[in-house]
Amino acid sequence: MPSRLLTTVVAAALAITPLTAAAAPHPPASVSTQNPISSPFSDTFADPAVIQGRDGYWYAYATSDPLVEGGPFGLMHMARTKDFSSWDYLGTVFDDSTKPAWAAPGSFFWAPDIRYFGGRYVMYFTVTDTAANPGGDPAIGVATAPTPAGPWTATDGPVVTPKPDGNGGYFGTIDPALLTAADGKRYLYYGGYYGGISVTEVSADGLRAVGTPTQVTIGDRYEGAYVVRRDGWYYLMGSSMNCCAGPTTGYSVFAGRSKSPRGPFVDADGASLLESRVGGTTVITQNGNRWIGPGHHAFLTDATGQDHIVYHAIDRSKPWLNEPFGINRRPMLIDRIDWIDGWPRTRAGAGPSDTPQPAPVTGSSLGITSTDPAGGLYGAERSPGDPLGGPTALVDGMAVTRKVAPGGSLRFDADVRLTGKALTVRLGQVGVTLRDESLTISAGRRLTKVAMPAGFTAPEWNRLTVQVAEGRATVRVSDAGLGDGYAETSVAIPDRLKPGRVSLAGTAEVDNLTIRPAAVPVRKAVAVPRTGKLLAGDEFGNGFGPGWSWVRPDARATVANGKLSWPLQNTDLVGSGNNAGLLFHQTPATNRWIAETKLHLDLGEGDIRNYQQAGMIAYRNDDDFARLGDVAIWRTRQTEFGRELVARPDGATSYGGAAIGRPAPTMWMRLAYHLNEAGEHVYRAGTSIDGVNWTWGAAWVLPAGATPQLGLYAHGDQTGSNPPPVATFEYLRFYAAK
Template sequence: MPPGRFLAVACAVAAMAAGTTAATTSTAAPDPQVKTTNAISSSFADTFADPAVIQGRDGYWYAYATSDPLVSGGPFGLMHMARTKDFGSWEYLGTVFSDSTKPKWAAPGSFFWAPDIRYFGGRYVMYFTVTDTAANPGGDPAIGVATAPTPAGPWTATDGPVVTPKPDGNGGYFGTIDPALLTAADGKRYLYYGGFYGGLHVTEVTPDGLQAVGAPTQVTVGDRYEGSYVVYRDGWYYLMGSSSNCCAGPTTGYSVFAGRSKSPKGPFVDANGVRMDESRVGGTTVITQNGNKWIGPGHHAFMTDAAGQDHIVYHAIDRKTPWLTNPFGINRRPMLIDRIDWIDGWPRTRAGLGPSDTAQPAPVTGSGAGIDSTDPDGGLLGATRQAGDSLGGATASIRGAASTRKDAPSGSVRVDADVRLGNSFTTVVGGSVVVSVTGNKVTVVAGGKTASAVLPADFDRSQWNRLSVQVADGVVTARVNDSGGLGDLYAEARLAVPGLKLKAAPVRWIGTAELDNLTVRAVAKPVRELAPGPKTGKLLAADEFDGGLGPAWSWLRPDAKAVVADGKLSWPLQNADMVGAGNNAGLLFHQAPAGDRWIAETKVHLDLGEGDIRNYQQAGMIAYRNDNDFARLGNVAIWRTRQTEFGRELVARESDGATSYGGAAIGRSATDLWMRLAYHRNAAGENVFRAGTSVDGKSWTWGASWVLPAGETPKLGLYAHGEFTGANPAPVATFDYLRFYESK
């Protein structure tokens, strides 16, 4: 902001203060915090998968889901809609499409999956997966798009896909699924899509969001991620994707991982500097299962509440009621929500604790400072009430100067509003922090410092957008973005002012704008430390392989090729497996310590190469009850990727003994990999194993937990097998030791 402009604003603020101070009062006590308990969709649905959310102009938060039946025995829908004011109570609104309004270019038997919702250009825009098009019936997925004047519809689909099916060259089609839009700081809109078959891609779309532009860019390796979602924060674009299997009933190991980039097109790199498009694929854990009732958390959306707290909205499966229909039918995937904490620059669900199954604070909605967010003029001085429109209702019009009747809180404050901006509009918080949207810039002035960001050349002030001003912990952030409380932006100015003290004072505005959904709140207190993972205590038992296998070891299906020599156990991978009916692989068990809590650790060397197909060469540790009930942690080749997988098999249908297998990804793969399984017995007597990996034996990444039934403690052992194709002769897995520690 030019000095002259800043002086004019300061004078206006002083004049306003002289005329309005007597009318202001201290902020009332905060509203009682609503609590939610997962699953938040349980009042109206048994399953509400692949959720997307947006705050509508009417103040409601709307949620959308894929087209599975809502309840057991119900019909398939055409994607679902629901809404809430406080995330504590919900209203089901019906389906997005009917048989008469669904896309005409979809094949008759097509399903509609994974909606993504945005608001720009004065209308709501929804992207979704069409599993089969009429052009190539039989399974050629594409991305569709529809628009609506309100978040509840009516929805009008376009005449064709925004992203067309992509042939794989072998008579089939790549996975053009799971769309998610981002409006970026360069003024362009980007659509992310894709899945395990072909990888995640991003394509630019036209300003109206209805057509793809140019060639897409692949941003992840071809067989690791689906369900993408991208948010912008502190100068970084964060790409998040779901990994492993969404829908394996009681063995679903879905989890969400993230990478970040300075460009919306990547490359996206995780916290360890590993790219998400490499064979030894990267990804920093956002959410994974923790051993409580919820497994397979994933396919998520992000939202920011009125207190500036981010939340992840996702689906998961109750491990004890995993099916909506009979076993191996439709998975029961209700909608959940949890807090996101940004720790060392990375999004972590509840500081790494994962899905919650107890009452938690709901997202903060509505306003403090005496403001009714959906009819805001009553809490303001100097504003006039506008009738608004049938969607948004009454709004507050500012023409000159206005302020809140009550003080905003001291220490920190967030001011959020849907806005239609005039040529110049300034927000003043704490009496000293000035944020202006003037001309083509967003400018922040505080503590004698200035920061600014440029709006896109085609930014439309006449449309409803969102303006957010946040002051907390010595940082002022001002963002202009699409409406809806999501992670997009048109421009963001961010200014660090060490020692900045924010006093309780009215929020003041100068200029011209129309406001709706205005909220003034104290900023949520951030959580900055990751929840601790399991820690090793004293050594309880160990075999360093400095001699033959002692009496603590026992074999199931002995393998004479596994030998102890030179301080190592060398074991050529068997062309065998434990999954399904095969059960022909050798397992080497070691007697586990007594007690309800311990950690087993090994180091394994296994050269899996990179980039070629070696399904499914692997080696690692296994927690074993029997051939159809186990959890195994392995360094494994899965198609062209190299991953660490914590897999689970169990009997899913007692009538015929049919088994289900699924896995959860964790950490990164390396030729030399340290592994841990942390064991404890929970309050129900069940046996819980949590997996951890390390590439240096010092820094550990703790991932998913699997729960095995109560009763006798499962055996703990080693394995080296694969049911593989690829290298001949078989690679050799070399184990340096197996140790057992106390678990702190």
């Protein structure tokens, strides 16, 4: 359309409906989800990755477990949805004829990570065994496809090769995740408990590792990396502890942040993810409902700007596939992410949901069909687009929304490909201009401009996001809106947005256009347990007070000078040994209380002391307990809330644990107890390194019936010291819970 005629059409449209007169459009019917969201098509959908395709669907990918009970192992799975409520299963990423030729015949394919750049979809994944060294030399593979559903073509070799450990084996080169950083470079994170998580730069096409890798986490704590950029920080998130211990799985996700994609990453308390006394701020952990072991996640942002975490978890009442038995049943879940004091928290710290929740908002308001946006814009021409994206809107001059956007807050999101020099998007007083070399945002007389990094190509498809909310306008350009980006800048706005049309001016092709009111952020964390009045306890003032009892007494445990001193026993409760001493105190006769102790235990730093530990325990019997301890696990020092129970048909026990907070030679511990509606006994763990500021973590549920005993322990399977370290407890107190 000639520009002069286009201007006339737009002016006429604006005259028909005054910018300040129209009411906000009627919102669409709400959509809810209920975990697990993968249940319509699968029993298990582990290690999920997600992306919005150019066709408007959201695609999800999973590791190569059997999809359903009794099913065969797949070669990674694919599914898609429009609303996160109904799903279509699309089959496997590979088959035997298309899987990487360099993989060993019996190799598994794990933990896909999906991205879009350079006009194609790029998938990274773990190959557990290569043909070069059959027997277990994991590597990172990569494949590309023209559409998010494939067909996928694997490269001729790994993007990250196996890394020998110097002892005849290989480090854990697993769990890839890509980041496009503000310097325009692409970085691939990978690794796990054996060797730690590392990051390497990859080539512009994403297919080759280049340069020297940098290790960003200690080798014994994290796997399943995922990185997002927010407010100038790079947030590295990783999963910790055992992913797959059936009903005792305590997998959880923790975060650290850095100004550089190479770290160092530190948590909210300033503790590094590389320290022996390892840091990590909780993103998600189990809360005592049906879901345990939430982890190995991805992020997505919906059409309102609300972030969500997609992850797998285990139903504690149905933890395994029965056929083949022993495979953990890990379906896909989704929940809201809230940014509390600069840190990502699942449902403001409430953890996994087991009730209906608002689904991620998809599609546009203002009468715009996001996958065919020309119909909702005056002045835009409809293009047939391409087989991947479908119809698009061509802007050559100016286009405006046919309907008026509401005032207050607004979010504009679109896939954009410049066909000329620039595209300007205007939301009320906020203007954003994208050029090949720069990104500019203005509001009144306020203006900021940032240069686009080397490697950015505006004539290719990129995601342009503009959000105006809470007195600030922010713009970001990214590959596909997965939390990373080439450039981001913002400006303060003097006034709230007034109702008005959104306009686009310049020469560009637009797809997946959504315009919606921005989500209202949650800024306050949910309440955590707090202590009330003192109910009972012992200060160890003069021998053992009343209320104490032993299982397998240890004569070396002595009380003197207001302390219980207990040399660590070379014993353990886990498994079949069951020869460790336990010291119990009578619990309050109420259904809600908090137990607290102060522990001093010097476990050193950096050396291997498997598994020296001491702390508190909730105990039914030797094969059914939950224990909170300061523990040495290989070279790390961690606070672990572990669980053992008889879980298998053959009577064998299962043990797993959740990590909580940061350890220190002197630390405080709490177990918050309550009886749930089913009569089960729920214990939630909290730790502190100063006795004032508490980190609350995972919860374990013990069966209904008699209340478990609560007490102290000090032992370790292989203490490795002579004399053994001494655990010193200053008190055990029971408080009313607020």
